[in-house]
Amino acid sequence: MNIIEVRHLEKEYPSFHLQDVSFSIKPGRITGFIGRNGAGKTTTIKSILNLVHPDRGDILFFGIPFTSREAEIKKRIGYSTGTVSWYPRKKIRDIIGIVSRFYETWDNESYRNYLRLFKLDENKTPLELSEGMKVKLNLLIALSHRAEILILDEPTSGLDPFSRDELLGIFNELKEQGVAVFFSTHITSDLEKCADDIVYISNGHIISALPKKTFTEQFSQNGESLEDTILRMERSMNNA
Amino acid sequence: MRNILRKEMKLSASPLTYLFILFGLMFFLPGYPILCGAFFVTLGIFQGFQYAREANDIVFSSLLPISKKDVVTGKFLFVCFIEACSLILMLFSALIRMTFLSQSAVYRANALMNANLFAVGGAFLLFGLFNIIFLGGFFKTAYQIGRPFITHIIVSFLVIGVLETLHHVPGLESVNAFAFDFFGLQLILLLAGSAAFLIMTALSYKTACRNFERIDL
Numbered sequence: 001m002n003i004i005e006v007r008h009l010e011k012e013y014p015s016f017h018l019q020d021v022s023f024s025i026k027p028g029r030i031t032g033f034i035g036r037n038g039a040g041k042t043t044t045i046k047s048i049l050n051l052v053h054p055d056r057g058d059i060l061f062f063g064i065p066f067t068s069r070e071a072e073i074k075k076r077i078g079y080s081t082g083t084v085s086w087y088p089r090k091k092i093r094d095i096i097g098i099v100s101r102f103y104e105t106w107d108n109e110s111y112r113n114y115l116r117l118f119k120l121d122e123n124k125t126p127l128e129l130s131e132g133m134k135v136k137l138n139l140l141i142a143l144s145h146r147a148e149i150l151i152l153d154e155p156t157s158g159l160d161p162f163s164r165d166e167l168l169g170i171f172n173e174l175k176e177q178g179v180a181v182f183f184s185t186h187i188t189s190d191l192e193k194c195a196d197d198i199v200y201i202s203n204g205h206i207i208s209a210l211p212k213k214t215f216t217e218q219f220s221q222n223g224e225s226l227e228d229t230i231l232r233m234e235r236s237m238n239n240a
Numbered sequence: 241m242r243n244i245l246r247k248e249m250k251l252s253a254s255p256l257t258y259l260f261i262l263f264g265l266m267f268f269l270p271g272y273p274i275l276c277g278a279f280f281v282t283l284g285i286f287q288g289f290q291y292a293r294e295a296n297d298i299v300f301s302s303l304l305p306i307s308k309k310d311v312v313t314g315k316f317l318f319v320c321f322i323e324a325c326s327l328i329l330m331l332f333s334a335l336i337r338m339t340f341l342s343q344s345a346v347y348r349a350n351a352l353m354n355a356n357l358f359a360v361g362g363a364f365l366l367f368g369l370f371n372i373i374f375l376g377g378f379f380k381t382a383y384q385i386g387r388p389f390i391t392h393i394i395v396s397f398l399v400i401g402v403l404e405t406l407h408h409v410p411g412l413e414s415v416n417a418f419a420f421d422f423f424g425l426q427l428i429l430l431l432a433g434s435a436a437f438l439i440m441t442a443l444s445y446k447t448a449c450r451n452f453e454r455i456d457l
Contacts, residue, residue: 046456046457049303050302050308051299051302051303051456051457052456052457053454053456070307070308071305071306071307071310072305074303074304074305074306075305079303085296086295086296086297086300087251087295087296087297087300088294088295089295090251090295094250094251095251097250098243098246098247098250098251099304101243101246102243102304102305102306103305
């Protein structure tokens with residue numbers, strides 16, 4: 001069963017139209033959601049999480065419509081964005097102390113392990129963390145309640161190459177543990193490093209949603225890297 | 241529900257919100273429009289909303305494993321908790337003034353409202369108006385707090401002006417009763433104020449749940 005199934009999602013703004021977005025996320029796989037800035041990645045992710053209300057379309061988590069059992073489904077997922085920090089002046093210890101009470105599945109041992117792995121200091125506030133550490137804090141929360149899927153909006157944006165590499169390594173470790181990762185990015189090398197599946201969005205349309213291998217077989221020309229392929233496709237769509 | 245209230249109290253609230261509860265003790269001030277105390281309590285709540293907005297509190301709460309309706313419930317519960325704390329202080333102050341200080345010359349020679357059960361009813365009314373104007377207004381967008389608060393300021397000071405001077409209208413002197421004079425009327429006015437609070441809060445909550453469900457975050 002697919003972890004997430006997005007069917008014919010549509011959302012119209014005065015200057016932007018998300019049209020007929022359909023794709024699925026499979027368990028234990030890393031799915032990269034690629035598209036240039038303003039392509040519709042964040043709107044899609046927010047629609048998936050019911051933060052934005054689509055005009056049309058269905059969103060199923062674990063085969064269940066999201067809005068019908070919202071609280072129950074949210075316990076099984078984790079969300080992170082690379083650009084927002086929550087309660088910037090509260091200590092991490094205090095934030096965790098409150099958040100953990102919402103999850104029956106909260107695992108203190110995992111929490112301690114990831115705290116060590118991510119080298120996070122509980123006595124710091126989010127304001128004192130670098131962008132990379134903020135992403136790790138969000139991951140820490142998601143992983144400590146044993147989320148089955150992580151939905152990450154541009155987690156690598158603003159990270160230095162070393163932190164990005166480290167984060168992508170963590171995605172691979174999570175995959176080994178059976179956690180699905182769905183992350184948006186506009187950096188094609190992120191996909192080359194760790195994605196199993198690629199969902200490519202351009203100007204509010206899904207261009208393709210395929211396993212990486214199939215994607216390169218179908219779209220890449222001789223000797224072209226994934227980055228070259230996506231750049232060429234993007235240019236040809238802009239010129240059309 | 242306890243979890244979301246605990247989150248509101250420990251993460252979303254500003255320390256000023258708690259500190260401003262003490263304005264309930266303004267009921268002890270002689271020669272001062274005591275109902276302004278209720279307004280200052282709402283000012284403390286407003287500060288808390290500003291603080292929470294900077295902390296991305298609404299989106300954070302919406303991502304917690306609760307329904308969007310529970311996000312609204314948490315805010316309403318917290319605001320009512322703050323209001324209840326200050327109402328207890330106001331009632332305590334009014335009862336002291338109605339008993340031990342009922343003959344105090346400084347309170348007797350007061351052109352403005354006396355601290356009695358009617359005054360507490362007035363505070364209930366002001367909190368009810370805050371809940372319907374500010375809280376209800378906030379949940380239309382979940383980010384805009386300036387406009388609903390300005391509307392609340394205008395309405396509050398009009399209501400405070402009317403209530404503080406009502407006893408100067410011929411025939412309405414009994415609303416400014418001292419000690420336990422006109423106790424039946426005083427009690428009815430207190431109950432009317434609390435009923436207005438409950439009705440306005442319930443209406444605001446219902447509308448806020450509906451509006452919050454519709455908006456995009």
